[in-house]
Amino acid sequence: MKIVLLIALSVIEMNCAKSGVDPTPVVPPAPVTNDMDFWLTKADQSVNLQKQTVVLGFGTTYNMYPNIEIDDTQTFQRVDGFGYTLTGGSAQVINSLAPAKKQELLQELFGAGSTSISISI
Numbered sequence: 659m660k661i662v663l664l665i666a667l668s669v670i671e672m673n674c675a676k677s678g679v680d681p682t683p684v685v686p687p688a689p690v691t692n693d694m695d696f697w698l699t700k701a702d703q704s705v706n707l708q709k710q711t712v713v714l715g716f717g718t719t720y721n722m723y724p725n726i727e728i729d730d731t732q733t734f735q736r737v738d739g740f741g742y743t744l745t746g747g748s749a750q751v752i753n754s755l756a757p758a759k760k761q762e763l764l765q766e767l768f769g770a771g772s773t774s775i776s777i778s779i
Contacts, residue, residue, distance in 0.1 A: 697775055707766060709773055742777055 697709050752760055767777050 707775065 694714060695709060696714070697707050698705050699707050752763060755763065765771070766774055768774070770776055
């Protein structure tokens with residue numbers, strides 16, 4: 659069995675060499691994992707503050723997307739945080755929700771679970 663297999667492999671390698679095809683097996687790329695979590699809201703309201711499960715693959719291969727290059731050795735300004743506003747009008751709308759919907763929204767905004775954005779004041 660081993661002899662037949664070796665002969666078959668040799669014939670394949672010779673045929674590949676004659677045709678200019680590289681007989682080296684293709685190694686599949688390593689699986690891509692997420693480096694960050696993100697939530698999405700669409701303008702048409704088809705998605706509202708929904709945690710995404712799509713893998714954001716970051717790598718070194720070239721693409722046509724714009725790149726943001728970060729040089730962590732250079733500082734231009736310090737960022738204390740990013741803004742969030744809960745206005746009186748927003749609080750009034752939240753308070754007018756049904757109790758179950760209000761609890762669900764507050765959990766999404768201020769909770770610490772995997773489906774929450776964990777806003778803190």
